[in-house]
């Protein structure tokens with residue numbers, strides 16, 4: 001049923017977003033990829049998604065810049081004719097005690113992890129309403145439900161993203177548009193790998209201690225979530241079977257937030 005639909009996945013040149021874009025393309029969805037850098041910088045990620053045969057395009061829009069977000073959506077409308085599925089996934093992390101937290105890092109995390117979703121959603125909703133169908137999926141985090149020390153900006157942005165999700169869901173509920181967020185625990189991606197050195201510093205730990213005593217400590221299953229598992233949940237939320245799931249915050253965290 002998704003064959004021929006059109007999607008934008010922000011932050012899809014790497015990690016979770018790339019996995020979601022790949023799964024959508026495999027199902028026959030035309031996909032606008034997005035991420036930092038040029039198309040040439042991201043040629044391998046683009047080639048992998050293109051291999052499924054649908055239309056694939058790339059927007060280098062910086063999620064900190066509202067005009068570039070608008071241009072990305074205009075490009076998708078021009079190239080594909082509509083945006084039926086929007087996955088707000090781009091995100092960054094920074095780990096620091098609050099008293100040392102650099103204000104520019106706070107601003108960047110709030111802009112990319114939260115405000116970008118607002119700018120993208122407000123631009124795609126009118127078209128979805130006209131076509132009486134839409135799927136909006138926001139990649140939140142277990143940190144939309146619980147906190148961890150030294151992640152003040154990230155936890156704030158993800159809690160707010162869950163609130164935005166609920167609000168939008170209510171506003172578009174009678175238009176056959178659903179809006180949900182997915183809240184993964186730790187997924188082994190470059191975002192997680194990159195925060196290990198800062199966490200080592202902040203907590204005075206070795207790499208192995210950070211993996212076992214900080215990251216996997218939070219997850220009762222003692223396993224990382226996989227990109228493919230998050231993509232599969234996204235695909236279900238896009239399906240007709242999920243038409244009555246809206247405003248939900250779906251955990252995929254190995255039991256982390258059950259504790």
Ligand code: NAD
Nearest residue numbers: 011012013014015016035036062063091141186187189191
């Ligand atoms: P990643 O670092 O592998 O990928 C991040 C993507 O976002 C890349 O494509 C990057 O180019 C893009 N990006 C970063 N800044 C951008 C900007 N300013 N403009 C446009 N694109 C930008 O990260 P990931 O682990 O795949 O994370 C994806 C999402 O999943 C994020 O929202 C993250 O908070 C969330 N998440 C990740 C985990 C995890 O354990 N990896 C857990 C819960 C939630």
